[in-house]
Amino acid sequence: MSDNGQKIIELPSMITVRDLAQRMGASPIQVIKVLMSNGVIANINQQVDFDTASIVASELGFETHQEMLEEETPKETGEIPFWRQIISGEDPHQLVTRPPVVTILGHVDHGKTTLLDAIRHTNVAGGEAGGITQHIGAYQVEHKGHAITFLDTPGHAAFTAMRARGAQGADIVVLVVAANDGIMPQTREAIAHARAARVPIIVAMNKIDLDGANPDFVKRQLADAGLIPDEWDGNTIVVPVSAKFRKNIEDLLEAINLVADSMEIQANPKGRVIGTIIEAQVDRSKGVVATLLVQNGTLEMGDVVIAGTAYGRIRAMFDFRGKKLHKAGPSTPVQIMGLSDVPQAGDLFQVVDNEKAARELVAERKLQHQESRAAAPKATLEELFSRVQSGEERELRLIVKADVQGSLEPIVSSLNDLGKEEISINILHAEAGNIGENDVMLAAASHAIIIGFNVQADTPARRLAEAEGVSIRTYEIIYRMIEDVEKALKGMLEPEIREVVVGQADVLMVFHISRVGNIAGCKVTQGEIRRNGKVRVKRNGEIIFTGDISSLKHEKEDVREVRQGYECGIGVRNFDNILAGDVIECFILEKNG
Ligand code: GDP
Numbered sequence: 001m002s003d004n005g006q007k008i009i010e011l012p013s014m015i016t017v018r019d020l021a022q023r024m025g026a027s028p029i030q031v032i033k034v035l036m037s038n039g040v041i042a043n044i045n046q047q048v049d050f051d052t053a054s055i056v057a058s059e060l061g062f063e064t065h066q067e068m069l070e071e072e073t074p075k076e077t078g079e080i081p082f083w084r085q086i087i088s089g090e091d092p093h094q095l096v097t098r099p100p101v102v103t104i105l106g107h108v109d110h111g112k113t114t115l116l117d118a119i120r121h122t123n124v125a126g127g128e129a130g131g132i133t134q135h136i137g138a139y140q141v142e143h144k145g146h147a148i149t150f151l152d153t154p155g156h157a158a159f160t161a162m163r164a165r166g167a168q169g170a171d172i173v174v175l176v177v178a179a180n181d182g183i184m185p186q187t188r189e190a191i192a193h194a195r196a197a198r199v200p201i202i203v204a205m206n207k208i209d210l211d212g213a214n215p216d217f218v219k220r221q222l223a224d225a226g227l228i229p230d231e232w233d234g235n236t237i238v239v240p241v242s243a244k245f246r247k248n249i250e251d252l253l254e255a256i257n258l259v260a261d262s263m264e265i266q267a268n269p270k271g272r273v274i275g276t277i278i279e280a281q282v283d284r285s286k287g288v289v290a291t292l293l294v295q296n297g298t299l300e301m302g303d304v305v306i307a308g309t310a311y312g313r314i315r316a317m318f319d320f321r322g323k324k325l326h327k328a329g330p331s332t333p334v335q336i337m338g339l340s341d342v343p344q345a346g347d348l349f350q351v352v353d354n355e356k357a358a359r360e361l362v363a364e365r366k367l368q369h370q371e372s373r374a375a376a377p378k379a380t381l382e383e384l385f386s387r388v389q390s391g392e393e394r395e396l397r398l399i400v401k402a403d404v405q406g407s408l409e410p411i412v413s414s415l416n417d418l419g420k421e422e423i424s425i426n427i428l429h430a431e432a433g434n435i436g437e438n439d440v441m442l443a444a445a446s447h448a449i450i451i452g453f454n455v456q457a458d459t460p461a462r463r464l465a466e467a468e469g470v471s472i473r474t475y476e477i478i479y480r481m482i483e484d485v486e487k488a489l490k491g492m493l494e495p496e497i498r499e500v501v502v503g504q505a506d507v508l509m510v511f512h513i514s515r516v517g518n519i520a521g522c523k524v525t526q527g528e529i530r531r532n533g534k535v536r537v538k539r540n541g542e543i544i545f546t547g548d549i550s551s552l553k554h555e556k557e558d559v560r561e562v563r564q565g566y567e568c569g570i571g572v573r574n575f576d577n578i579l580a581g582d583v584i585e586c587f588i589l590e591k592n593g
Contacts, residue, residue, distance in 0.1 A: 007061065007062050007063070008062070008063045008064070008065060009023050009024060009057060009062050009063075009064055009065075010064070010065050010066070011023070011050055011053050011054065011057070011064050011065070011066065012050070012066075013049065013050050013066065013223075013224045014047045014048070014049055014050070014409060015047060015048060015050075015053050016044070016045055016046065016047050016048075016413075017031050017032060017035070017042050017043065017044050017045070017046055017047075017048065018044045018045065020048065020053050020056065020057070024057060024060055024062055026060055028044045030060070031056055031060075032044070034055075034056045034059050034060065035048070035052070035056060038052075038055055038056075040052060045410060046406070046409075046410060047409040047410065047413070050064070050066055066220075082168035082197070083168075083171055083265060083266075083267070083295060086267075086274055086295050086296050087266060087267055087268060087271070087296055089272075090267075090268040090271045090272075090296065091268065091271070094268045094269075094270050094271065095266040095267065095268050096266060096267065096268070096269060096330075097264065097265065097266055098265055098266060098267040098329070098330035098331045099140070099146065099147035099148055099149050099260075099265075099330075099331040100148055100149070100171045100172050100256060100257075100259075100260035100263070100265050100331070101138075101149045101150075101151065101169055101170050101171050101172070101293065101295075101331055102148060102149065102150050102151070102170060102171070102172045102173070102174055102256055103150075103151040103159055103169065103170035103172075103173055103174070104116060104150070104151075104173075104174045104176060104204075105159060105173050105174070105175055105176070105190035105193065105194065106175055106176030106177060106186065106187055106190055106204075107176075107177070107178070107181070107183075107184035107185070107186040107187045107190075108186060109178070110176045110177060110178040110181065110184070110187070110206055110207075111176050111178060111206040111207060111243045111244070112176050114206075114243035114244055115174075115176055115204060115206060115241070115243035116150060116152055117243075118243045118244075118246045118249050119141055119150060119249055119252075119253070120139055120141065120150075121246065122141075122246055122249045122250070135152055136152075136278075136279070136291045136318075136320050136333065136335045137151065137152050137153055137278040137279040137291040137333070138150065138151050138152050138169075138278050138291060138293060138320060138333030139152060139320040139333065140319075140320060140331075140332070140333065141253070143250065143253035143254065143256075143257060144254075144257070146257050146260075147331070148253060148256055148257070148260075149293070149331045149332070149333060151169050151170060151278065151293075153278070153279070153345075159173075159193055159197075160193055160438070160441040160442055160445050162276065162345065162346035168197055168199075168276070169276045169278065169293050169295075170197075170199055171199065171260070171263065171265050172199060172200055172201075172202060172256060172259055172260065172263075173190070173194040173199050173200070173201045173202070174201075174202050174203075174204050174252070174256070175187065175190055175191065175194070175201050175202070175203050175204065175227075176204045176206050176243075177203055177204070177205055177206065177218055177222070178205075178206050178207045179205045179206065179207050179208050179210065179213035179214060179215050179218055179240065180207055180210045180212035180213050180214065181207075182214070182217060182218045182221050183218070183221040183222065183225060185431065185433070187225075188225065188429070188431055189429065189431075189438055189442070191225055191226075191227065192399075192428050192429030192442060193442055193445075195428065196397075196428045196429075196442060196445065196446040196448075197445075197446075200259055200263065201227060201236060202236070202237045202238075202239065202252070202255050202256060202259055203222060203227060203229075203236060203237070203238040203239065204239055204241050204243075204252055205218055205219075205238055205239065205240045205241065206241055206242065206243050207242060207243075207244070208240045208241065208242050208247070208248075209242040209244065209245050209247065215240060219231075219232070219238060222236065222238065237255045237258070237259065239251050239252045239255050267295060267296045267297075267329075267330035267331070268296055268297065268330075269297065269298050269329045269330055270297070270298070271296050271297045272296065272297050272350065272351070273294065273296065273297030273298065273299050273303065273350060273351035274295055274296045274297060274348065274349070274350045274351075275292050275293050275294040275295040275296070275299070275348070275349055276292070276293050276295060276346065276347070276348060276349070277290055277291070277292060277307050277308075277343045277344065277345055277346065277347045277348075277349055278291040278292065278293050278333060278345060279291045279345050280310075280339070280342045280343050280344070280345065281342065282342055286337050287337060287338075287339075288310070288312070288337065288338075288339040288340070288341065288342050289335060289336075289337055290307070290335070290336055290339055290342075290343060291333055291334070291335050291336075292305075292307075292333070292334055292335075292336060292349055293331070293332075293333050294328050294329065294330055294331065294332050294333075294334065295330060295331070296330055297330070297351065298327050298328065298329045298330075299314070299317070299327070299328045299332075299334065299336075299351065300314075300326065300327050300328075301314055301316075301317050301325075301326050301327075302314060303351045304351065304352050304353070304354055304355055304357070304358050305336070305338075305339065305349050305350070305351055305352075305358075306349065306350060306351075306352055306358045306361055306362065307339070307343035307347045307348065307349035307350075308343045308344060308347040308365070309341065309362045309365055309366055310339045310340055310341035310342060310343040310347075311339065311340055311341075311352075311355070311358035311359070311361075311362055312338040312339040312340045312355075312358075313338050313355065314336045314337070314338045315336075315337045315338035316336065316337040316338070317334050317335070317336050317337075318334065318335045318336075319332070319333075319334060319335075320333055320334075320335075322335075395423060395424040395425065395426045396423060396424075396425050396426070396449075396485070396488065396489065397426045397427075397428055397446055397447060397448035397449070398415065398425060398426070398427050398428065398448055398449060398450075398451055398485070399427075399428055399429045399430075399439050399442060399443050399448050399449070399450045399451070400412060400415070400427055400429070400430040400431075400450075400451055400452075400453075401430075401431060401432070401433060401434065401435050401439060401450065401451075401452045401453070401455050402430075402431075402432055402452070402453040402454060402455060403432065403453065403454035403455050404432050405432045407453055407454065407478070408430055408431070408432055408453075410478065411430075411453055411478060411481065411482075412427055412430050414478070414482050415427060415482065415485060418482065418485055418486055418489060423489055425485070425489075428442060428446055428448055429442060433455070434452075434455050434456055434457070434458055434461075435450055435452050435455060435456065435457035435458070435461050435472060435474075436457075436458055436460075436461050437458075437460050437461050437464050439461065440457075440461050440464045440465045440468060440470050440472075441464070443465075443468075443470045444464075444468040444469075444470050448470075449470070449471045449472070449473065450465075450470065450471070450472045450473070451472075451473050451474070451475065451481055451485070452472065452473070452474040452475070453474070453475050453476070453478060453481060454475075454476055454543065455474065456474065456543075457472050457474070462501075474499065476546065498589070498590045499587045499588075499589060499590075500587060500588050500589075500590050501527070501585055501586070501587045502527050502528055502529075502530055502533060502586050502587060502588055503524055503526050503527030503528040503529050503530070503564065503585075503586045504524070504525050504526040504527065504583060504584065504585045504586070505520075505522035505523060505524045505525060505529050505562075505568070505570065505583070505584045505586070506522060506523050506525050506581075506583055506584075507520040507521070507522050507578060507579065507580055507581060507582040507583070507584060508521050508522060508523055508567075508580060509521045509580050510578055510579060510580055511569070516551075516571065517571065517576050518571075518576045518577075518578050519551070519553075519569045519570065519571050520569065520570045520571075520572070520578045520582070520584065521567070521568075521569055522567065522568055522569070522570050522584060523565075523566070523567050523568075524562050524563060524564050524565065524566055524567075524568065525564065526564055527563075527564060527586075528561045528562060528563045528564065528586070529549075529552060529561065529562050529568060529570065529584070529586045530549075530552075530560065530561045530586055530588065531549055531552040531558075531559065531560045531561065532549075532560070532588075533549060533586040533587060533588050534546070534547065534548055534549075534586070534587055534588065534589065535547060535548070535549055535570070535572055535584050535585065535586050535587070536584070536585045536587065537572060537575065537578060537582050537583075537584055538582065538583040538584075538585060539579070539581070539582050539583075544577075544582075545572065545575045545577075547572055547573050547574055547575055548572075548573045549570060549571065549572060549573065549586075550571040550572065550573040551569070551570070551571035552568060552569070552570055552571075553568060553569040554566060554567070554568045554569075570584055572584070
């Protein structure tokens with residue numbers, strides 16, 4: 001009982017109407033009625049957030065407290081951290097601890113670049129930061145005698161591009177979250193990317209100098225996202241900082257050392273030389289200049305390096321301050337000259353015996369590349385299932401996108417329920433919004449498939465998905481989506497039906513024709529409209545109807561298709577509410593496999 005005689009209940013951050021009713025000993029109907037009187041229409045299985053649930057509870061005579069959840073640890077993704085893969089063949093007796101490599105992720109404008117500058121300024125060994133005029137994509141600082149390497153290209157595009165190419169520079173992610181803004185879409189994406197890569201996250205809660213900073217609110221958000229702050233007995237270190245005023249930077253470095261210690265990040269300085277290309281470009285006077293992060297072994301002047309299909313003997317090697325180097329051990333970023341070609345960021349590099357060996361390897365790689373392009377593996381549900389069955393995969397990884405937050409929660413919980421059998425379902429990322437390039441990148445890097453509910457993939461995302469062989473499945477009915485995933489888990493999936501958008505038209509005016517109904521007078525703005533295609537009617541960017549074309553006319557003639565630039569009349573079956581300004585998208589259904 002609380003002081004005012006109300007009963008106290010603990011509630012999680014999200015709860016279904018049914019569970020909420022049960023916890024209060026009320027009937028679900030009572031709860032639904034209170035929700036309705038507060039303007040929320042919900043069914044018994046729908047989830048409501050803590051604040052909404054609290055309003056209902058207080059109307060029914062309860063005081064609420066937020067329940068501390070068990071830490072939601074990221075599920076096994078079946079992937080082992082990249083650096084462990086690199087050292088897997090090394091002699092265990094020769095392994096030594098190496099400095100951690102850290103990358104900074106977070107939402108735009110939350111202060112990633114400022115933080116990188118602040119760290120560079122406060123802690124570059126010997127206080128030479130001011131003297132560093134060039135950025136080579138990575139730098140090293142020292143904290144209490146321990147070196148830490150920072151990758152200098154903030155943002156998860158670089159991080160994921162690396163993973164998609166099979167490499168991974170970072171051992172630890174520092175997630176910057178502005179204390180006045182809290183978790184934003186790119187913060188969530190960053191969390192998903194780090195988790196998918198099984199890289200631990202330290203939160204730098206930035207901008208604490210601002211009046212609008214609200215650390216408690218941000219911590220609650222972090223906890224809701226599964227990053228429970230250590231002060232709440234969770235596993236995530238949250239360090240309040242001000243990058244702008246260079247406050248608490250030492251604390252952040254201390255936290256990095258602490259996490260690195262617990263991970264025992266190792267390498268063999270005497271082992272095979274291998275690492276990741278951080279960036280590369282052509283310089284007019286110097287030729288190809290590339291920044292390499294050594295992850296195992298020791299790179300030396302004169303070594304022959306091969307990265308992708310670029311190779312060459314190292315003619316000159318510099319550290320991040322621009323000083324000449326002869327040797328570079330694990331976790332050292334170096335800039336080298338001497339490559340024949342520009343490798344791509346994220347390519348793995350290795351040292352080979354001589355240039356002849358390098359040429360042979362390059363020839364082999366080029367051939368392999370051609371062959372693999374011809375048979376690009378597809379991360380379709382069917383394909384994934386067959387891999388699961390053959391024991392290659394133990395889980396089905398999904399990225400879930402839905403039109404609104406409200407539909408996302410029931411989808412995620414239903415999908416999670418499905419994965420309780422021998423194969424688990426791992427939802428790497430679930431968010432409201434259209435399917436974008438970032439989702440496809442994450443899927444490609446993690447061999448996941450993307451499922452969307454009432455959302456579309458934008459054009460760049462579709463192109464990327466095609467190039468990367470990522471499967472995107474979209475649904476308009478939740479149970480179909482669940483059914484499909486269930487079938488995939490049971491290996492009974494029908495061939496995938498793909499939607500292929502063939503064209504789009506703007507509705508310029510609407511004609512009413514008696515006995516026929518409304519006809520949209522349109523101009524085709526992209527591709528073509530096909531008489532036998534299906535259409536989606538969009539208003540202000542939202543889909544308001546999906547169905548079939550009932551008639552297609554060009555200058556009063558019935559036609560089979562109308563191309564871009566031409567005008568036409570489109571009748572949409574069972575839909576009369578078309579308005580000028582609407583957009584009609586035409587698509588066809590194709591069997592895939
Ligand atoms: P990024 O997009 O994440 O790299 O963000 P930036 O580092 O470019 O910072 C975005 C804006 O936030 C800039 O105007 C910075 O000056 C400001 N900013 C960054 N850190 C802080 C901070 O600790 N306090 C305050 N008040 N502003 C900051």
